[in-house]
Amino acid sequence: MNITNIDDIRKLASGDEGGRTEYKLITGQLERGMETLCAFLNGEGGTVLFGVADNGKITGQEVSDKTKREIAEAIRLFEPFATITVSYANIPDTDKQVIALYAEEQRYMRPFTYKGRAYQRIESVTSVMPQDKYNHLLMQRGGKYSWEAIPNPDLQISDLDENVIIGAVRAGINCGRLPETTIREEIPAILEKFDLLHDGKLNNAAAVLFGRNLYDYPQCLLRMARFRGTSKEEFIDNQRQQGNIYALLDAAMSFFFKHLSLSGKIEGLYREEKLSIPYKALRECCINAFCHRAYHRPGGSVGIAIYDDRVEIESSGAFPPDMTLEKLLGGHSSEPPNLIIANVLYKSELLESWGRGISLMIDECRRAGIPDPEFHTDGSSVWVVFRYEMETAGQASDKHPTSTRQAPDKYPTSIVRLIELIGEHTCSLKEMMGMMELKDRENFLGNYLNPSMEAGLVEPLYPDQPKHPKQKYRLTEQGKALLERGE
Structure with a gap:
């Protein structure tokens, strides 16, 4: 936002200082103004006006090359780099100007610091940001933070x-x-x-x-x-x-x-x-x-x-x-x-x-x-x-019909689901996990296969060699009977 018209200044100065506007009489208060600008950067953005009294009266000030250099040097002290728009509005019939420093919202760059410190704005008060809030914003920034x-x-x-x-x-x-x-x-x-x-x-x-x-x-x-x-x-x-x-x-x-x-x-x-x-x-x-x-x-x-x-x-x-x-x-x-x-x-x-x-x-x-x-x-x-x-x-x-069909009411749905998936087939561990779209082996063993075998519904082809390279699993007679009762 480029403010060059005195009418824009009057509009900004017509309201009370709050979460997005700050008045400073002269750039002798530059440090406090930049701290507030830092708070605006850490919020929803805002404007600091130099040459406006606390009551909103527009007084202006003389602006020299030295003034402009001081403002530019102060802006360079923000970390990370902040986009600040500096505008100068002439006051009619005087040699004075109002300086407007506008910070747009830069949500994904927060938190910002000025001279190594982060600031926040609550209503019309600027204060040092608490460490926990700073850490929270830092993590939200993403990247290496x-x-x-x-x-x-x-x-x-x-x-x-x-x-x-x-x-x-x-x-x-x-x-x-x-x-x-x-x-x-x-x-x-x-x-x-x-x-x-x-x-x-x-x-x-x-x-x-x-x-x-x-x-x-x-x-x-x-x-x-x-x-x-x-x-x-x-x-x-x-x-x-x-x-x-x-x-x-x-x-x-x-x-x-x-x-x-x-x-x-x-x-x-x-x-x-x-x-x-x-x-x-x-x-x-x-x-x-x-x-x-x-x-x-x-x-x-x-x-x-x-x-x-x-x-x-x-x-x-x-x-x-x-x-x-x-x-x-x-x-x-x-x-x-x-x-x-x-x-x-x-x-x-x-x-x-x-x-x-x-x-x-x-x-x-x-x-x-x-x-x-x-x-x-x-x-x-x-x-x-x-x-x-x-x-x-x-x-x-x-x-929403129930799948347990209540013939095997004592069995959880997870076991019944495995029984139905195996059906008349003989399946490897990998095949069963693939059919169920499960990736965690321990979870499959603990919640599906082992309880089914303990219940006498599923049996391995090589019971004496659990780690046999060709190990597969099938339904027991009890498991087949359960499947038939459920159909």
């Missing part, structure tokens, strides 16, 4: 799960987002390509994506609960799991299949699943929660709460500062707060790159005939609510 990009000298490649890394690479190659030669590269080279390793040091994003030992990352946590009824008064199931994004995503989907009604049709080795809430909508919501959450808060987490009438998925963080709910639900570009994490998830085909996640969730819910998901935020967390028709015991809705 973002939490995900900060190196962790104690994190070693041995702390990462190589199988998950290779799985991500294979997925990226299969979808054409990574060149086929990537699979032949060493793990350090792959991590460098993923922007997770620099100068021999792994960053925080590496732990979030592929970490196996996450003792230093309490925020890599998933909370899961199934409540009886529509309130939090009584638990049916309550779990907590810590791990990397891929492991937590598998755990989340397992929890949904355990507690939501399921129906579907098997064709060959593959099955089209129909949960009370569409599988793709829940998966997309979880991926977004893990990708876009605020990881710099150690106490943060992702939470899943299942009630009789709804599912709520919550994560720490907030929508982008300029993202309204209307813009969120309409067409919008993707602005991930965690660029490194988002890039790896995109290359491994988990994440869409064009902001289509929300529209996908809405489309899936409409296709299933349930209400659109609801999106909420309170500035520190985001939660999505999926509503579905309540089902009473033994009386499933026509829209």
Whole structure:
């Protein structure tokens, strides 16, 4: 904004000093004026006027070359480089001018400092910015200052799960987002390509994506609960799991299949699943929660709460500062707060790159005939609510028939799902995980295969040699009987 007209000055000086305007009588108060300008840069922008009294009276001042040099030198003391517009408005019938310093909003460059200090503006008061707010803005700036990009000298490649890394690479190659030669590269080279390793040091994003030992990352946590009824008064199931994004995503989907009604049709080795809430909508919501959450808060987490009438998925963080709910639900570009994490998830085909996640969730819910998901935020967390028709015991809705069919009422849906997928086939571990779209081996073994074998429903071909190179699994007679009763 270039202010050269005295009428523009009168308009600016006609109101009270507030969050976006400051009056200074002369440039003898240049230091205080620049501190306020720094506060404007750290907010929504604003204007400092020199030659205007506190009461808004326009007095002006004489402007020399020395005055202009002092202003230019002061502007150079902002870090990072700030775009400041300097205007001089002549006062009619005098040799005096009003100097206007205008700072436009520069949200993605914050925080700014003047002479090494950051300032903030609250109403008409300029003050030194608290350290915690400065750190928060610094992480929001992204690049080398973002939490995900900060190196962790104690994190070693041995702390990462190589199988998950290779799985991500294979997925990226299969979808054409990574060149086929990537699979032949060493793990350090792959991590460098993923922007997770620099100068021999792994960053925080590496732990979030592929970490196996996450003792230093309490925020890599998933909370899961199934409540009886529509309130939090009584638990049916309550779990907590810590791990990397891929492991937590598998755990989340397992929890949904355990507690939501399921129906579907098997064709060959593959099955089209129909949960009370569409599988793709829940998966997309979880991926977004893990990708876009605020990881710099150690106490943060992702939470899943299942009630009789709804599912709520919550994560720490907030929508982008300029993202309204209307813009969120309409067409919008993707602005991930965690660029490194988002890039790896995109290359491994988990994440869409064009902001289509929300529209996908809405489309899936409409296709299933349930209400659109609801999106909420309170500035520190985001939660999505999926509503579905309540089902009473033994009386499933026509829209959402239960898959347990209650012949095997003692078996969780996750086990029944595995039984139905195996059917008449004999499958390897890799084949079963592929059919279920699961990537985390430990999660599959702990929540699906091992419980099915312990229940006597699934058996290995080589029971005395669990690690036999040709090991495969099939249904026992009990498992086949269960499958027949459910059809």
